[in-house]
Amino acid sequence: MSDARRAPAPTIASDAEIQGAEELVILVDPDDNEIGSLPKLRAHRERRLHRAISVFIFDPAGNLLLQRRAAGKYHSAGLWTNTCCSHPRPGERVEAAASRRLREEMSLSCELRHVFAFTYEATLGAGLFEHELDHVFVGQGSAAPAPDPAEVAAWRWIAPDALDRELREQPADFTAWFEIALRELRARGERGPRASVTSR
Numbered sequence: 001m002s003d004a005r006r007a008p009a010p011t012i013a014s015d016a017e018i019q020g021a022e023e024l025v026i027l028v029d030p031d032d033n034e035i036g037s038l039p040k041l042r043a044h045r046e047r048r049l050h051r052a053i054s055v056f057i058f059d060p061a062g063n064l065l066l067q068r069r070a071a072g073k074y075h076s077a078g079l080w081t082n083t084c085c086s087h088p089r090p091g092e093r094v095e096a097a098a099s100r101r102l103r104e105e106m107s108l109s110c111e112l113r114h115v116f117a118f119t120y121e122a123t124l125g126a127g128l129f130e131h132e133l134d135h136v137f138v139g140q141g142s143a144a145p146a147p148d149p150a151e152v153a154a155w156r157w158i159a160p161d162a163l164d165r166e167l168r169e170q171p172a173d174f175t176a177w178f179e180i181a182l183r184e185l186r187a188r189g190e191r192g193p194r195a196s197v198t199s200r
Contacts, residue, residue, distance in 0.1 A: 025050040025087045032117065032133050037090045044075065044128045047121070052132040053098045054181050055084040055112065056190075059142040059157060064182075066163075067106065067147065068154040069175070075124045078153065080166075081175040082182070083108075085134075094135040105152055106145035112137040115190055122176035136181050138190050 022039040057065040065083045084105050088097030122130040
């Protein structure tokens with residue numbers, strides 16, 4: 001595993017740096033073929049299928065790095081979820097988007113492996129819906145993140161047994177997509193053993 005170091009500043013503008021227009025997401029068909037783009041909020045209002053990314057970082061003992069979404073997020077605010085989750089921008093590969101958002105949200109630099117993709121739908125409330133084709137990546141490491149407070153309210157490492165207990169007893173504390181992705185990762189025997197996470 002590489003020595004811990006904080007990630008360098010991202011080379012692609014963060015959401016907060018985009019002026020004058022809402023972030024666009026990539027619309028896809030059920031086979032993940034691109035069919036257009038749409039402002040992110042509109043895509044969630046219209047339940048349009050769009051491409052997403054989810055990152056899961058495990059430490060060598062199998063503990064998972066969770067983040068709690070910031071109170072200002074327009075959906076799923078204050079809920080616990082996987083290490084990082086977002087959307088690629090038009091023209092951006094999912095691998096690049098996963099690395100970019102891991103840096104922007106958690107200030108971590110990581111070698112990531114793409115494991116699988118899945119499609120899910122969920123009602124979020126306030127007239128918003130999820131309908132995503134989500135690409136899931138894993139990495140391994142134990143570096144402490146330095147989250148962007150506009151994105152992340154809190155973070156913690158959690159052991160598998162403790163996570164299972166919380167998912168049973170407090171499922172409403174977690175995002176709609178989290179348990180679906182976690183369950184599939186476990187079915188594939190994934191704990192991120194062949195990738196390393198670093199920060200500086």
